[in-house]
Amino acid sequence: AQSVAQPEDQVNVAEGNPLTVKCTYSVSGNPYLFWYVQYPNRGLQFLLKYITGDNLVKGSYGFEAEFNKSQTSFHLKKPSALVSDSALYFCAVREKDGNNRLAFGKGNQVVVIP
């Protein structure tokens, strides 16, 4: 079965500094990987996904993520954080040839300090 680990409960970063949210995954075969963001009292919004091809994926709002197969990681990054980036971030994985289930990590609260 697939699983995701997001090791940090909360990430604090100063506005303007680089932001990194870590994610490692476990699947039997090849993965499809996703990042979602959730603002207070809202649903999940899609940020970006890795399906195949270039390991560096660019997404919405200036976010990007790098797929690293050897380290089974898919860390989310943003070069310069904004206060408005403060939210809950979820990493998710699905097996490419698996059961169509999307498994989520527990989420990381990102706090951008003005």
Add this chain to the structure above:
Amino acid sequence: DAGITQSPRHKVTETGTPVTLRCHQTENHRYMYWYRQDPGHGLRLIHYSYGVKDTDKGEVSDGYSVSRSKTEDFLLTLESATSSQTSVYFCAIREEGPYGYTFGSGTRLTVV
């Protein structure tokens, strides 16, 4: 969001009563999912459906049942609500092709 609607948005119910949450989509997607979100656990899959009358269990299916009699509707039923089922419930659809998943706005359920 890709024509996916959850109802109700909020519900308070008493322990032991049955509760049904509805997810409605307008775009004829085959795959639909029910998740619950709890602090420290992220989103956990309850049940999912891969077609009309075709459903399967997720990782936290105990105490829940689902039905999908039409492509557009996926119902989640708490057979006898317990306080441990107080949560935010999200429905999702899996889009074809790029394999994106779109989520509804959620239902906040409180069992008292």
